[in-house]
Structure formats: structure tokens, C-alpha cells
Amino acid sequence: MSVIRRRNRLVALAAVSALVLGVAACGSDDGDSSGSTGGKPDKLVVETFGEFGYDELVKQYEKDTGIKVELRKTAQLNEYRPKIVRSLATGKGIADVVALEEGILNEFKINPTNWADLTPLVADHSKEYLQWKWELGKAADGRLIGLPTDVGSLAVCYRSDLFKAAGLPTERDAVTALWPDWDAFIETGKKYRAATGKGMLDSVTTAASAVTMQVGGDIFYDKDDNIVADKSAAVKQAWDTSLKMVDANITAKTATWSPEWSAGFKQGTFAATFCPSWMLGIVQDNSGPENKGKWDVAGVPGKSGNWGGSWLAVPERGKHKTEAAKLAEYLTSATSQVAAFKLKGPLPTNLEALKNPEFQSYTNEYFSGAPTGKIFGGSVEGIQPVHLGPKHQAVKEQAMEPALRAYENGEAKAAAAWDQFIKDAATQGAF
Incomplete structure (x- = not known):
């Protein structure tokens, strides 16, 4: 378009x-x-x-x-x-x-x-x-x-078969231990790239969403609904972490929700995505019955978070x-x-x-029997309160994510991408 x-x-x-x-x-x-x-x-x-x-x-x-x-x-x-x-x-x-x-x-x-x-x-x-x-x-x-x-309590959905092919651990507790923080996650992605020639993570924007909500507090607006994207601690940390991932070449550069992203689950284009609990059904539907048992669920860097x-x-x-x-x-x-x-x-x-004991003990057969009730339910208490503001979604989807994708795809330098994001945030966030 x-x-x-x-x-x-x-x-x-x-x-x-x-x-x-x-x-x-x-x-x-x-x-x-x-x-x-x-x-x-x-x-x-x-x-x-x-x-x-x-x-x-x-x-x-x-x-x-x-x-x-x-x-x-x-x-x-x-x-x-x-x-x-x-x-x-x-x-x-x-x-x-x-x-x-x-x-x-x-x-x-x-x-x-x-x-x-x-x-x-x-x-x-x-x-x-x-x-x-x-x-x-x-x-x-x-x-x-x-x-x-x-x-949207957060975890990481990952393909254990692709991790095995890359010489990485496959058992969910061992995978969680790979990335106690975001720097460790990036290092794991670099190992995956070196072993396979592919990006481990689907897109830089899923990482941005994860980090932003994990930090919490004011995101694009302050409590009075003034746009503060350029001053937000959550935005700054998410932006810097995202750029580190791009610089380390650990993403597959598939825009979230695009046809390429949907097909990538089945085709093995990437091996991991940041996965709020509601994403499980989407991962399963996109991956198809032939990939049952290949996906698993591990903890997210930083132990908790929320997306949606x-x-x-x-x-x-x-x-x-x-x-x-x-x-x-x-x-x-x-x-x-x-x-x-x-x-x-x-x-x-x-x-x-x-x-509910039925929820607490629930395991998901498609995701290799992962105890998803325990994994996702256990991180709820760690979710940080956030202030989203009236046009949060528009700023996220029409300002921040396009700027990050431009940097990810080599279409803009870091400073230019940031300036474009802040300019578009003011436009998209106005009401």
C-alpha cells in the first residue's frame, strides 16, 4: 500500500x-x-x-x-x-x-x-x-x-525440534534457564543464528511489546493523558532492547500478524515468539496438527510480563x-x-x-504437555500495573512498531527511526 x-x-x-x-x-x-x-x-x-x-x-x-x-x-x-x-x-x-x-x-x-x-x-x-x-x-x-x-500473562513459545537442531537445550526448565534476562536471550539467539543461519525470534515487535509491559508504569501517556513516549522509561527500555536484538541479527523479520508470520509457525521460519497465554490458540492454529508436540512453553526473560x-x-x-x-x-x-x-x-x-485445581493442573497436549496453567498462572502476581492512555493501540501499531520494523529491515538508521516514532506518536496519539 x-x-x-x-x-x-x-x-x-x-x-x-x-x-x-x-x-x-x-x-x-x-x-x-x-x-x-x-x-x-x-x-x-x-x-x-x-x-x-x-x-x-x-x-x-x-x-x-x-x-x-x-x-x-x-x-x-x-x-x-x-x-x-x-x-x-x-x-x-x-x-x-x-x-x-x-x-x-x-x-x-x-x-x-x-x-x-x-x-x-x-x-x-x-x-x-x-x-x-x-x-x-x-x-x-x-x-x-x-x-x-x-x-496476557507472558511466556516464550518455542520449537523444541528446532532448538535441538541448533544444539540448544530442549527441556522447558533448561530453556528457561538459558535467558534469566534480556541480554542472555540475545546471546541465545546469536547461538541459534550461528548454528542454523536463521533468526530465532519471529519479530522485533513482539520483543518490544514484552519489554514495554514488563517494565510497566506510564507507556505512551502520563496519568493526565499527555503523550510522553519520548520520556517513558518503559518505552526507552523496550526500544533499546529491541535495537540490541536487531543488531545481533536474532530475528526472522516477519511482521507480526502478516501472512508470512502466520505461515512461519508451520514452516519453521523462526523458533520462538513471546507468547501471552491467549497466543497459544493462535500458535496452534497457525502451526497445524502436524507440528503437535514440537512446540513447548518456557519462562520469559525477567520472569513475568503482560501482553494484552x-x-x-x-x-x-x-x-x-x-x-x-x-x-x-x-x-x-x-x-x-x-x-x-x-x-x-x-x-x-x-x-x-x-x-481452580482443574486450571492449576492443566497441561496442554499440543505444547508437549506443558503445564500451562502453572506457567501462566504463576506469573500473574508479577504483572506490573500500566497506564495505557486513550489511543495506546494506535501509537503502538502506527508509530512504534513501523519505526522498529524500519530499523529491523535496514530501511532507517536508529536515530531516524526514533525520530519518526516520536513524530508519529504525537500524531497517532492525539485525541
């Missing part, structure tokens, strides 16, 4: 976003697919991105309630947000329940009236979840706009807000969070689910 076409697309999207984020939604959705105009709906639509692990849960909900549930999935987050923005702005194709990733949620807090206040529609669950996660689901006016789903996490919200324009809220409540319950984790990997935020 040319620069001009890309800018035109962003301008058009910004105009739609302004309508949604700056004007309270009203009226009803003429394009609603719930199949009923009042009372009990025939069908409810749930809009998600990636893999939330709801496939079996909605089947049970259908049996229990007699209400059909349609799951609409969008593979890539950068395609998902524009879809949600347009549906809210136009009222066409709007879902009954919508998953909001942490960056998207913060942006929609600018005008929370696009979303139903769930407080009168569901029971009081405020003491049942990680407290910081529950509070992030609230808007500044106190409106509860999202019920917590998952948290979501909430379920109900659009104010929805025709069946009461039933939609009940469905969101069902999908975020302790039992449902454990079931979703077992199916696709999103890590529970419900305290009862995190203590």
Missing part, C-alpha cells in the same frame, strides 16, 4: 472514529441480526478477535437458554478495531456482545456512552476478579462498560442489552474462563478460576 493510500485510509477511519468517540450513540440498529425486536431474542451475536475459546461455551448456552449464538471472529486486531468503529457509527452489523482489547477499551472510554452500563444488568462481581483488571473496565464516570475476560487482555461490552445501540449482558456474564464466569483457557489459552482473571 502506498503512503498516500495509507494516509487516506487513516484519515477516513479517523473521521469515523471521531463520530463514534465524540458523539453519544443513540437510536437502534436497523441491521441488527438478533432476529427479534423485543423480548427474548432468537439469536445473539458475539464479536471477537483472535481466539477467545468460546466455541463450546456458546453451544452450552444455546442448550440452556434456547437462544442461538453467532460467533463472529476477526483474525487480526488491526482489522478488528475499524470494523467495530464503523458498526457503532453506522449502526449496521452491530453485535450484541463485543470484545474490547485493552488498547481499544481505553480509546472508547473517551465516550463511554457508546456502551451500556452493565452495573444494573448483571450481578455485582467486583470482588471476583483481579482488582486492577475489574477497575480498568470502568469509565471515568463510573460506568461499568466491560466485564473482564483474560490477561480484554473485556466484553454491550453496545448501547443493541436491541437486546439485558440478554446480551447475561451472555457476557456467562462467558466471563469462573467456570467459563477455565473452559476457555483449556480450549484456546486465554488466561483467567476471575480469582476463583485462577485457584
Whole structure:
């Protein structure tokens, strides 16, 4: 896509976003697919991105309630947000329940009236979840706009067969011991490159996400939502670590979420990726059944971290807000969070689910029997609180990541890449 076409697309999207984020939604959705105009709906639509692990849960909900549930999935987050923005702005194709990733949620807090206040529609669950996660689901006016789903507790997904071919340890505890810190991770990547001629890590941007959230605190904005990307300790550490990785030539230079990245899991283009718990289902789907038992899960450098996490919200324009809220409540319950984790990997935020023996003892057969409940659940307490700001996702995806990829691909020197990032951060982060 040319620069001009890309800018035109962003301008058009910004105009739609302004309508949604700056004007309270009203009226009803003429394009609603719930199949009923009042009372009990025939069908409810749930809009998600990636893999939330709801496939079996909605089947049970259908049996229990007699209400059909349609799951609409969008593979890539950068395609998902524009879809949600347009549906809210136009009222066409709007879902009954919508998953909001942490960056998207913060942006929609600018005008929370696009979303139903769930407080009168569901029971009081405020003491049942990680407290910081529950509070992030609230808007500044106190409106509860999202019920917590998952948290992106971090690990490293790696191909044990490719590690073996490179002469590296393959057992997960030994692999974790390879990289107590980020410098050690880079040294391991250099050994892999020397042995195979390939990059061990998929992309510099996955490393940047991991380091940024591991440091925590203010990321692109301060507490007053002023853009402080050039002063952020988390950004600086992530940037410097990322450049070290590029300079050491340990990445495969596959842009995250690109077709090449998706194919790389199956083709062995890279041997490792920083893997929040929700990524397990994506790794499995991209790698295919033929690679079952080749992937494993090890600890992340620095022992903990967080990448992502979501909430379920109900659009104010929805025709069946009461039933939609009940469905969101069902999908975020302790039992449902454990079931979703077992199916696709999103890590529970419900305290009862995190203590559930079935969760704690769960092992993932696809990932060589890795005790993923223990690995991911054990790092939750180490997650650092972060302040994301209203357009965190836009700054991350449209400013920081393109600048890092430009450096990774040799298209820009370090200083020029940084200057471009800071310039784009100011543009993308404005609201």
C-alpha cells in the first residue's frame, strides 16, 4: 500500500472514529441480526478477535437458554478495531456482545456512552476478579462498560525440534534457564543464528511489546493523558532492547500478524515468539496438527510480563442489552474462563478460576504437555500495573512498531527511526 493510500485510509477511519468517540450513540440498529425486536431474542451475536475459546461455551448456552449464538471472529486486531468503529457509527452489523482489547477499551472510554452500563444488568462481581483488571473496565464516570475476560500473562513459545537442531537445550526448565534476562536471550539467539543461519525470534515487535509491559508504569501517556513516549522509561527500555536484538541479527523479520508470520509457525521460519497465554490458540492454529508436540512453553526473560487482555461490552445501540449482558456474564464466569483457557489459552482473571485445581493442573497436549496453567498462572502476581492512555493501540501499531520494523529491515538508521516514532506518536496519539 502506498503512503498516500495509507494516509487516506487513516484519515477516513479517523473521521469515523471521531463520530463514534465524540458523539453519544443513540437510536437502534436497523441491521441488527438478533432476529427479534423485543423480548427474548432468537439469536445473539458475539464479536471477537483472535481466539477467545468460546466455541463450546456458546453451544452450552444455546442448550440452556434456547437462544442461538453467532460467533463472529476477526483474525487480526488491526482489522478488528475499524470494523467495530464503523458498526457503532453506522449502526449496521452491530453485535450484541463485543470484545474490547485493552488498547481499544481505553480509546472508547473517551465516550463511554457508546456502551451500556452493565452495573444494573448483571450481578455485582467486583470482588471476583483481579482488582486492577475489574477497575480498568470502568469509565471515568463510573460506568461499568466491560466485564473482564483474560490477561496476557507472558511466556516464550518455542520449537523444541528446532532448538535441538541448533544444539540448544530442549527441556522447558533448561530453556528457561538459558535467558534469566534480556541480554542472555540475545546471546541465545546469536547461538541459534550461528548454528542454523536463521533468526530465532519471529519479530522485533513482539520483543518490544514484552519489554514495554514488563517494565510497566506510564507507556505512551502520563496519568493526565499527555503523550510522553519520548520520556517513558518503559518505552526507552523496550526500544533499546529491541535495537540490541536487531543488531545481533536474532530475528526472522516477519511482521507480526502478516501472512508470512502466520505461515512461519508451520514452516519453521523462526523458533520462538513471546507468547501471552491467549497466543497459544493462535500458535496452534497457525502451526497445524502436524507440528503437535514440537512446540513447548518456557519462562520469559525477567520472569513475568503482560501482553494484552480484554473485556466484553454491550453496545448501547443493541436491541437486546439485558440478554446480551447475561451472555457476557456467562462467558466471563469462573467456570467459563477455565473452559476457555483449556480450549484456546486465554488466561483467567476471575480469582476463583485462577485457584481452580482443574486450571492449576492443566497441561496442554499440543505444547508437549506443558503445564500451562502453572506457567501462566504463576506469573500473574508479577504483572506490573500500566497506564495505557486513550489511543495506546494506535501509537503502538502506527508509530512504534513501523519505526522498529524500519530499523529491523535496514530501511532507517536508529536515530531516524526514533525520530519518526516520536513524530508519529504525537500524531497517532492525539485525541
